[in-house]
Amino acid sequence: MSIKVRIPTPLQKHTNNQAEVSVDASDVKGLIEALEKDFPGIKDRICEKDGKVRRFINIYVNEEDIRFLQRDATSLKDGDEISIIPAIAGGQDIAGGAS
Amino acid sequence: MNLTDAQIERYSRQLILPNIGGKGQERLLKARVLVVGAGGLGSPALLYLASAGIGKIGIVDSDKVELNNLQRQIAHSTNTVGMPKVDSAKKTLNAINPEIEIITYNLRITSANITDIIKDYDIVVDGSDNFPTRFLVNDACVLAKKPLSHGGIFRFDGQAITILPGESACYRCLFPEPPPPGLVPSCQEAGILGVVAGIIGTIQANEVLKYILGTGDLLTGRLLIFNALDSSFRQVKVPKDPNCPVCGKNPSVTKL
Ligand SMILES: [Zn+2]
Numbered sequence: 001m002s003i004k005v006r007i008p009t010p011l012q013k014h015t016n017n018q019a020e021v022s023v024d025a026s027d028v029k030g031l032i033e034a035l036e037k038d039f040p041g042i043k044d045r046i047c048e049k050d051g052k053v054r055r056f057i058n059i060y061v062n063e064e065d066i067r068f069l070q071r072d073a074t075s076l077k078d079g080d081e082i083s084i085i086p087a088i089a090g091g092q093d094i095a096g097g098a099s
Numbered sequence: 100m101n102l103t104d105a106q107i108e109r110y111s112r113q114l115i116l117p118n119i120g121g122k123g124q125e126r127l128l129k130a131r132v133l134v135v136g137a138g139g140l141g142s143p144a145l146l147y148l149a150s151a152g153i154g155k156i157g158i159v160d161s162d163k164v165e166l167n168n169l170q171r172q173i174a175h176s177t178n179t180v181g182m183p184k185v186d187s188a189k190k191t192l193n194a195i196n197p198e199i200e201i202i203t204y205n206l207r208i209t210s211a212n213i214t215d216i217i218k219d220y221d222i223v224v225d226g227s228d229n230f231p232t233r234f235l236v237n238d239a240c241v242l243a244k245k246p247l248s249h250g251g252i253f254r255f256d257g258q259a260i261t262i263l264p265g266e267s268a269c270y271r272c273l274f275p276e277p278p279p280p281g282l283v284p285s286c287q288e289a290g291i292l293g294v295v296a297g298i299i300g301t302i303q304a305n306e307v308l309k310y311i312l313g314t315g316d317l318l319t320g321r322l323l324i325f326n327a328l329d330s331s332f333r334q335v336k337v338p339k340d341p342n343c344p345v346c347g348k349n350p351s352v353t354k355l
Contacts, residue, residue, distance in 0.1 A: 063335045063336045087273075087277065087278065088256060089227075089230045089233055
């Protein structure tokens, strides 16, 4: 099944600057593995060493956060759109300053 | 409160809106809004809030205006380079609308001072530039039950969400923890398109106005995601997380 994945700007250096890629997968776990196969190194950016999605990155199936579905066991169907969305702050790393 | 002739003239284009009118304008003039950060997000938010007649606006920032800020931080200008950002912004806002009160806090917001600063305001706009401050502002607002408009920007991307503590998801419901330092490049390293800050900061001002006027639907329980390259606005759902470290059932963050 071909699943469309939106890649956030900070991860696009792994996807040759593509903002959207398509992979074959039947669940979220398989999707992350498929992304890693096509774009080596991307899994490390999305997941902790234990394979869990990092706590400042969310994965959405259409509009739904997988943490409130079946996490990486969430199944996917043809036509689903996946978004990987990291927390963004902006600005300089100086506490008390502004973006 | 009776509007003066000058106020009726100044605010005439919004007074005729059915959702505002004289009553709405009085609400705006009585409202107290705190803007954390007078930078890329805070600048457009401040300009529109002052223009709309928010009666009391607090501005927190510890930085001075630098030349490289002016590409996006539109509350400042070439002749205020070197001035504290809060004073530069106040000067600009006073020139637009001398009738409103501007309170400046030329300091770093910390766990020690934030609760005391936010207590005098009805709603907080987060335009800060770093994760520790964003999580601090979220936690302080949740603990004090202060509504919060959150905005974030990175290169060509923007995000915004509004938080009504106790009612809607907070920022930690969305992202439980900040990324470790160094993992996410800052604007200084990564760059930012000025208009992205303008668009997200303006959305934050819009959220504040709707909250004060009690009109429309706030960006609660959903995250707005903007991309400047394809001009797309999307939204994803953000439910309250029962395991949220600050607003969940068994919070681990109970003080700052
Ligand atoms: Zn929460």
